[in-house]
Amino acid sequence: xxxxxxxxxxxxxxxxxxxxxxxxxxxxxxxxxxxxxxxxxxxxxxxxxxxxxxxxxxxxxxxxxxxxxxxxxxxxxxxxxxxxxxxxxxxxxxxxxxxxxxxxxxxxxxxxxxxxxxxxxxxxxxxxxxxxxxxxxxxxxxxxxxxxxxxxxxxxxxxxxxxxxxxxxxxxxxxxxxxxxxxx
Amino acid sequence: xxxxxxxxxxxxxxxxxxxxxxxxxxxxxxxxxxxxxxxxxxxxxxxxxxxxxxxxxxxxxxxxxxxxxxxxxxxxxxxxxxxxxxxxxxxxxxxxxxxxxxxxxxxxxxxxxx
Numbered sequence: 001x002x003x004x005x006x007x008x009x010x011x012x013x014x015x016x017x018x019x020x021x022x023x024x025x026x027x028x029x030x031x032x033x034x035x036x037x038x039x040x041x042x043x044x045x046x047x048x049x050x051x052x053x054x055x056x057x058x059x060x061x062x063x064x065x066x067x068x069x070x071x072x073x074x075x076x077x078x079x080x081x082x083x084x085x086x087x088x089x090x091x092x093x094x095x096x097x098x099x100x101x102x103x104x105x106x107x108x109x110x111x112x113x114x115x116x117x118x119x120x121x122x123x124x125x126x127x128x129x130x131x132x133x134x135x136x137x138x139x140x141x142x143x144x145x146x147x148x149x150x151x152x153x154x155x156x157x158x159x160x161x162x163x164x165x166x167x168x169x170x171x172x173x174x175x176x177x178x179x180x181x182x183x184x
Numbered sequence: 185x186x187x188x189x190x191x192x193x194x195x196x197x198x199x200x201x202x203x204x205x206x207x208x209x210x211x212x213x214x215x216x217x218x219x220x221x222x223x224x225x226x227x228x229x230x231x232x233x234x235x236x237x238x239x240x241x242x243x244x245x246x247x248x249x250x251x252x253x254x255x256x257x258x259x260x261x262x263x264x265x266x267x268x269x270x271x272x273x274x275x276x277x278x279x280x281x282x283x284x285x286x287x288x289x290x291x292x293x294x295x296x297x298x
Contacts, residue, residue: 056268
């Protein structure tokens, strides 16, 4: 994370009031700086990415991600090692299942939780995310996601399809009502 | 006759925080409802509803929001406002594990409930 760093997140939650107050101001500054940064490449975002960038998945539970149960990253790289490839992230959020299908141009990177992370064993909830530009000429983006267990996922992507359906209607109707939130 | 100074809604910085029932509005905003007691706020949080602590003092707001969440759910994790949730999003406390849903929001000098 370039703006909403794990260190700033930890400082925000500090029991020391002076530190927490300082972090409150720093978070505000990071928010302003991040919005300005995203505005510098909003013009080249595909429409689906522009919609996705405004979505808030805070507190969503990661049902399935681009990693195996043992923590290693699942390889979605085609055997011929050609790009692009795809990867899915599935979330449970406000009684809906969300499927994020990224068209990726490189391997997904994962950074382990900092050693002082207080909730390393907690649920893998979606905390904060940021979008970044990797290459303006080739419309390459990076999506960084900080999870509640302290891990950081970095997804290099070209575009994304966001799909969602109701958990309840899925149970009642055997498949449920699907709604496409955004399409490339 | 002396001119009377215009009364405004300026709240003294040392005034105690208040607690209100809350709901989520658009663009991450927190919509404040009726004024409630701390006990009522804790009941709302137990049942997964939102509350918001309002007032001009950041530390007092934060401390009270934490107490509400701790008393209601036994654990209070402090989260900054989410950038994607818009400029009206508020920092909040929430339990370590869901359910219950909801948040104990609190106002800051820069961010207010609507």
